Amino acid sequence: MSEFDQCEGLRSDVAPAPEGWEPRIVAFLCYWCSYTGADNAGTARLKYPPNVDIIRVMCSGRIDPELVMTAFARGADGVMVCGCHIGDCHYIAGNHKTMARMPLLSRVLADLGLEEGRFVHEWVSAAEGEKFAKLVRCVTEQVRRLGPLDWPGRMRERGVGRGLEPAAVGGLR
Numbered sequence: 383m384s385e386f387d388q389c390e391g392l393r394s395d396v397a398p399a400p401e402g403w404e405p406r407i408v409a410f411l412c413y414w415c416s417y418t419g420a421d422n423a424g425t426a427r428l429k430y431p432p433n434v435d436i437i438r439v440m441c442s443g444r445i446d447p448e449l450v451m452t453a454f455a456r457g458a459d460g461v462m463v464c465g466c467h468i469g470d471c472h473y474i475a476g477n478h479k480t481m482a483r484m485p486l487l488s489r490v491l492a493d494l495g496l497e498e499g500r501f502v503h504e505w506v507s508a509a510e511g512e513k514f515a516k517l518v519r520c521v522t523e524q525v526r527r528l529g530p531l532d533w534p535g536r537m538r539e540r541g542v543g544r545g546l547e548p549a550a551v552g553g554l555r
């Protein structure tokens with residue numbers, strides 16, 4: 383059994399990714415729980431791929447959908463949003479906003495043609511280093527199977543997203 387057998391919903395119906403290509407994942411983590419969970423994973427020396435760029439925010443309620451769209455527009459192949467479990471938010475109800483926004487954002491992204499698995503929203507507590515490491519492994523593998531995204535290119539093809547081209551937002555990578 384490979385370690386990815388434990389990842390739910392991994393797709394196998396996609397073409398292999400280009401050789402040498404590595405997915406780039408952006409993870410927005412709330413400071414009080416999920417970032418500490420990621421730290422915990424590091425301290426416990428749990429292995430996860432180096433493909434993830436972590437952006438720390440004070441609360442997941444701070445994560446405006448526009449930040450997620452901007453990450454895709456600037457070259458992310460996958461985006462993760464993680465915050466405290468419901469009831470644990472340091473700001474009491476910040477993650478209630480997250481809980482309302484992220485499913486809506488997910489539907490908008492799906493309407494725009496984003497494949498399932500490129501955008502993931504999950505609760506990760508400070509004690510869940512193991513969960514964080516597994517989540518990164520699974521998301522990275524899922525995105526690797528889906529291949530490069532090229533969101534600006536896709537949006538150009540669809541005739542939407544003007545103003546989000548790399549040059550307009552300061553360049554990619």
Ligand code: FES
Binds near residue numbers: 412414443470
């Ligand atoms: S502080 Fe973690 S979700 Fe609000």
